[in-house]
Amino acid sequence: MTEPISALLSQVGLGNRSAFGKLYDLTSAKLFGVCLRLLRDRSESEDAVQEVYIKIWHNAAKFQQAEASPMAWLIAIARNHAIDRLRARRAPALDLDQAYDVADEGPGPEASVMAGEVKAKMDLCIEQLPQDRAEAVRAAYVEGYSYLELATRYGLPLNTLRTWLRRSLLTLKACLES
Amino acid sequence: MTDTLRQNDDDMLAAEYVLGNLPDSERKAFALRLSADANLRKQVQFWESHFASFNADYAEANPPPALRGAVHDRLFGAEENKGFLHSLGFWRGLSFATLAALVFTFAMPYFTMPAPQITSVAELASQQGKGVQLAAYFDASKKLIRYARVSDAPAEGRDFELWVIIGKDAPVSLGVVPPDSSGVIKVSAELAAKMIDATLAISDEPKGGSLTGQPSGAVLSVGKLTRV
Numbered sequence: 156m157t158e159p160i161s162a163l164l165s166q167v168g169l170g171n172r173s174a175f176g177k178l179y180d181l182t183s184a185k186l187f188g189v190c191l192r193l194l195r196d197r198s199e200s201e202d203a204v205q206e207v208y209i210k211i212w213h214n215a216a217k218f219q220q221a222e223a224s225p226m227a228w229l230i231a232i233a234r235n236h237a238i239d240r241l242r243a244r245r246a247p248a249l250d251l252d253q254a255y256d257v258a259d260e261g262p263g264p265e266a267s268v269m270a271g272e273v274k275a276k277m278d279l280c281i282e283q284l285p286q287d288r289a290e291a292v293r294a295a296y297v298e299g300y301s302y303l304e305l306a307t308r309y310g311l312p313l314n315t316l317r318t319w320l321r322r323s324l325l326t327l328k329a330c331l332e333s
Numbered sequence: 334m335t336d337t338l339r340q341n342d343d344d345m346l347a348a349e350y351v352l353g354n355l356p357d358s359e360r361k362a363f364a365l366r367l368s369a370d371a372n373l374r375k376q377v378q379f380w381e382s383h384f385a386s387f388n389a390d391y392a393e394a395n396p397p398p399a400l401r402g403a404v405h406d407r408l409f410g411a412e413e414n415k416g417f418l419h420s421l422g423f424w425r426g427l428s429f430a431t432l433a434a435l436v437f438t439f440a441m442p443y444f445t446m447p448a449p450q451i452t453s454v455a456e457l458a459s460q461q462g463k464g465v466q467l468a469a470y471f472d473a474s475k476k477l478i479r480y481a482r483v484s485d486a487p488a489e490g491r492d493f494e495l496w497v498i499i500g501k502d503a504p505v506s507l508g509v510v511p512p513d514s515s516g517v518i519k520v521s522a523e524l525a526a527k528m529i530d531a532t533l534a535i536s537d538e539p540k541g542g543s544l545t546g547q548p549s550g551a552v553l554s555v556g557k558l559t560r561v
Contacts, residue, residue, distance in 0.1 A: 175408075176401070180401075192392070205404050242357040243357055295354045296352050300354060324348045
């Protein structure tokens with residue numbers, strides 16, 4: 156799985172349109188899934204994913220295999236774009252269940268791609284955090300919750316929550332670097 | 334000690350940026366700093382590679398089939414029909430995930446418009462990541478600059494003045510940057526015709542702008558226009 160995506164990305168970086176089409180076919184379900192989960196709005200996710208692929212086309216030449224798995228790199232583009240949209244919004248979005256009715260199909264291609272060591276370390280370090288904190292970090296990343304949303308969920312004042320989460324991130328960093 | 338604190342603070346900001354929970358203004362400000370700071374980019378990459386462990390939580394969902402063609406048309410249809418996107422080099426000249434966040438948002442409606450546009454963008458920032466941080470989007474055909482400022486407003490009794498430097502000419506004033514955090518600055522037809530690749534700069538001036546016709550206060554930030 157890892158070979159085709161990274162090879163396709165290199166081709167796309169050279170301006171190969173048919174490689175871009177193949178890349179879209181292989182990865183659009185995952186990236187659309189990312190946008191849906193974060194934006195919780197189908198029509199906005201459709202706009203977002205188009206813009207994500209436009210960015211991918213123009214930035215493919217910058218992908219460096221040494222730094223990231225190709226799937227993680229693509230997902231980072233999609234997440235960044237969706238979160239930019241999310242944070243620029245004024246009102247909170249719909250409840251997750253209202254907009255997102257897609258069955259969980261389990262891990263996608265990135266599972267096999269994720270550098271094994273990094274993932275193992277991350278799993279280990281996340282486990283060492285108190286459970287509510289590990290969950291908060293994960294929910295912030297996966298669901299795109301703002302500090303305000305997290306504070307509401309955990310019933311904490313905004314500043315307390317931010318301190319609380321930052322402390323968890325510091326602990327996490329210390330563990331990841333040990 | 335202060336350096337260590339600052340280092341830690343940046344690292345936490347990097348983690349929060351990757352998590353995505355920073356408020357909009359902090360997120361945009363961080364994205365701008367990111368473009369100028371390789372060390373910060375490394376910290377972001379560190380967190381991106383580790384948080385990627387959570388990517389398995391994203392279930393796949395097929396987008397509507399028509400989207401594939403829509404992306405293709407937006408990228409290549411425009412190019413084939415109008416021949417302008419191809420020459421633009423588009424985002425390639427810009428650092429990814431930086432300006433994109435800021436400029437793409439307000440530049441996007443233009444790319445979906447039918448008429449060809451001659452446009453360029455600049456990111457104005459000082460070397461130290463301090464001073465005025467501002468993203469500018471110049472549209473030659475409309476003769477205007479759209480800007481978004483992510484740093485603080487000018488001090489009481491002072492104004493930010495925007496300058497354009499064309500080639501080796503002396504700076505020409507584009508006027509005072511309005512106090513709003515984003516807006517539009519009109520450009521004369523004469524200037525608009527020759528400033529597509531020019532450099533923009535912002536100086537600190539008395540209220541109403543420089544009295545001398547040249548920057549009289551400190552130059553707070555500089556950025557080159559890059560065609561998109």
